[in-house]
Amino acid sequence: DGGITQSPKYLFRKEGQNVTLSCEQNLNHDAMYWYRQDPGQGLRLIYYSQIVNDFQKGDIAEGYSVSREKKESFPLTVTSAQKNPTAFYLCASGAGGNEQFFGPGTRLTVL
């Protein structure tokens, strides 16, 4: 089955730690995206990538980093510089100019 997988489903981080969220897709999409969702709010774009080895900052990139070494994978690192990282993180992929397909999300909590 084609789709997007995110892991882990739940993640707990101590203050000062970096954590990496995994996102993998087998839809053969060129574009991939990371969003942050806070309770009762819409989605805000963190980073996006149009092609392997290239990515662009979204609206709220500060405190986050990404890599795109393979077409299928777009991991997101939440660094210690992100002061309020507790949120629901959603990864998506798309064929460019069309709809996006979302993974099941990772819920990150700072202890």
Add this chain to the structure above:
Amino acid sequence: GNSVTQMEGPVTLSEEAFLTINCTYTATGYPSLFWYVQYPGEGLQLLLKATKADDKGSNKGFEATYRKETTSFHLEKGSVQVSDSAVYFCALSARPTDSWGKLQFGAGTQVVVTP
């Protein structure tokens, strides 16, 4: 810039009632419009889409018509079920596609359907 405005929730309905969620947008050019649905604790699922003016998207009993003259894309369903309880997001993808399919989302509207 581009923006999407949707009605605030929660919207609480009885089963078999008629549902409308208003969505209006601001965009240059001719965006594509989408409705996504999010069930508790899950990611977003595409519900329907429309890519040009007067297009009607439909799926699972939901419908929305792309109205360029009113810059709207209201979501409707004639008879809701308890299983339709979810958060609904309106979104647009601006053209030209040098924006590479970036979506602008509304804030979401929570719908609660009671038996």
